[in-house]
Amino acid sequence: MADNYDQYSKEELLRLLRERDRKPRFGLVWERDEIEHDKSLNDDFVALDLDPNVSCGDAPFENLIIEGDNFDALRYLRMTHAGQVKCIYIDPPYNTGNRDFIYNDRFVDKDDAYRHSKWLEFMYRRLTLAKDLLSDEGVIFVSIDDNEMLHLGLLMNQVFGENNFVADFIWHHRKSSQNDIDVSLSHNYTFCFAKNRNNFKLNSLPIDDSKFSNPDNDFRGDWVADPMDAPNIRLNLMYPITNPNTGVVYLPPNGRHWRFTKEKFEEALNDARIVFGKTGKSKPQFKRFKSEAEEKGTNAFTIWDDVDTATEATKELMQLFGGNKIFDTPKPTSFILKILKLATNQNSIVLDFFAGSGTTAHAVMKLNAEDGGKRRYILVSSTEATGDAPDKNLCRDVCAERVRRVAQGYTNKKGEAVEGLGGSFAYLRTKRIPVARVFNDIQHEQVWRALQLVHRVPLTIYENDVLMQLAGNADDRLVYVPKLSQAVLDEVARLAALGGRLVVYSWQPGQIRQRVDAPNVAFEKIPEFLVSRFGGMAR
Structure with missing residues (x-):
């Protein structure tokens, strides 16, 4: 029954009008106020811890694999990589209702009245952050099936703007017939949106x-x-x-x-x-x-039947793990490879924050081997542990392990040795720190790690037995001073005298500035510099 507005006071009517005016009049609307609050949303600062035992190769590390909630990882990357990523590919949960989408540590089933709203809220928060990471020439690809395709298209319009739509690519992922249903589903969708359509153009593909x-x-x-x-x-x-x-x-x-x-x-x-x-x-x-x-070259068609199927992707992954099936829904390397050829150059940063089995990193390494490129990848994956499987760690045991085998070589299902493609990665874990506790709780290693990423230099291992951490080259040096001393002041003065740009990060920058006041030297205060760049929670 409609409300009897005659019984409302003037103040109540004004409140209702203001609420109505705040709501969008056209586009996608979901039940944000009715659904259970997403527990992953928080205002904490995020740091990264390095696990050298799971990392691959020797430092310095060009590539990153981050274990943790992708909401936290994306907020961290917004601090370090805003405006730097050329290509994002994600294959999020399709929200089928068949134990594929976890919300607040529980699977969302088909009978959940707020199933679609939970998925939209979950995706909106992450896509909003992802947009900040893209360069002005950047582009994002998002795969999906019929369960959320219509909703995702509207959501992408809302986040990225419908004028930045590039294409909806259709992947013919199944060649066999499904006899248990009346329509055999044989394709998925991949939406492609640019950060700024005026600045982006798909590359041409190799000819047949x-x-x-x-x-x-x-x-x-x-x-x-x-x-x-x-x-x-x-x-x-x-x-x-x-x-x-x-x-x-x-x-x-x-x-x-x-x-x-x-x-x-x-x-x-x-x-x-x-x-x-x-x-x-x-x-x-x-x-x-x-x-x-x-x-x-040749332009891309919107229907892709020239890449491997889902069945072939599963076989490809099983070859890497000695014939064992360790992941249910991998994407074929050829599929991601085609995306990278369309959307990247040889020095691009590629991000996948639903990394799954690590296909995106595999494709990056393969394309670099083909064309001599120096593309870098950042993968983000949770452990996907639940109450039923508390020890599960998808990121460590599947994603990182697959990338390690591709990089270092492996033995396939037939017992044949397959040569590695080379490369390394740092394996990192997110760690939340309440903003009020950052000054006391953040570790020097975490500070140095963030500063290196902000300055786009490969990650090195923190050295405890040196006066200060140093990175960069003769033209552009980066220094982190964990503890002030006379020896540190002397060393900073020496570096400043060498010329070139020098940025000094310190908990007490004022004291260093009194000793070293040169036009080529900049000073930043820790941890305020990082907290300021980090910002708050995406609204």
Whole structure:
């Protein structure tokens, strides 16, 4: 029954009007006030602890694998990597109701009245943070199935802006039929949104060279015959073309025009770039050489049936683990590889904060091996421990272990040795610190770790037996002073005299500034510098 507004006071009516005006009038709305509060949301500061026993290779570490709630990890990365990430790929829970989405340490089932609202609140918080990490040329890809596809599309519009929509790619992930349902589901979706569509353009993909050949031994190499006509009518491109072998005169098909002006056509004909079919008795076609096609590449189609299926992805992962099935829903490396080719350059930072089995890092390493790139990856995964499986650690035992095997080499299901692709990663764990306790509780190692990431230098191991921590090069040095002494003052003065930019982080920067006051030296106070950059909880 509708409310009887006649019984409301003026103040109550004003309150209702203000509440109504605050609500969006168009777009996605979910029951934020009715659902159980997400316990992962907090205002604590977040630090990272390094586990050298799980890390891979030797320091300095270029790549990161972070174990912890991705809400905490994303807030930390907002402090260290805001505006730096070129490509984000995530494969979040699909919210099928079949024990795939955990909210407040419990699986959300199909009968939960707030099932979709919980998922939307969970995703909104994380996508909002992710947007801050993207560079102005950055892009995010989010995979999903029919359960939340419609909701996710609206949510992505709300967070990133519908004008920044790039495409919805469809992956043909299943080739076999599902006989237990009346419609066999054979595809998933991957939404692609740019941080700023005006600044982003997908890369072209490598061509399929199987159609190119050289039947006439053209000295310019393999070629393919392209149509000479194009859509629509343009009167200046409607001239007749005579086949010199048969005398037959050709005009463009109805509603179409020739690709070139008559002058350009004559130039192409004299350059032996016009052919008239395999026998020389057909309509005109244009020679497109393989070398030209390779230079230009080809645009991506929205339907992807040229990458491996989900079944092949499972087999690929089992090969890495001696034939054992250790993860149910991996993505194939070829799928992520295609995304990276479309959206990254050789020096890009790639983030996956639903890292699962670690396919994204595998694809980054594989593409770097192919093109000599220096892409870096950041993976984030929780342990996925629950009351039923309190000792489960997906991040350590599956994600990091897979990446380690790809980097260092492994023995496949057949017992054959597979060479590693190389590389290293730091294995890190999130640690919450109440903001009021940061001054007392944050460790020097945690401070130094954050400062290195802020300054985009590879992570080194904290050294306890030195005066201060030092990183960078002759042009740009970074110093962290955990404890002030005369020896420290002398060393900072020496570094300042060498020239180049020097940034000094200290708990007592004023005292160092009194001794070293040079235009090439900047001073920042710890922990205030990090707390200020960290900010509060995403609202």
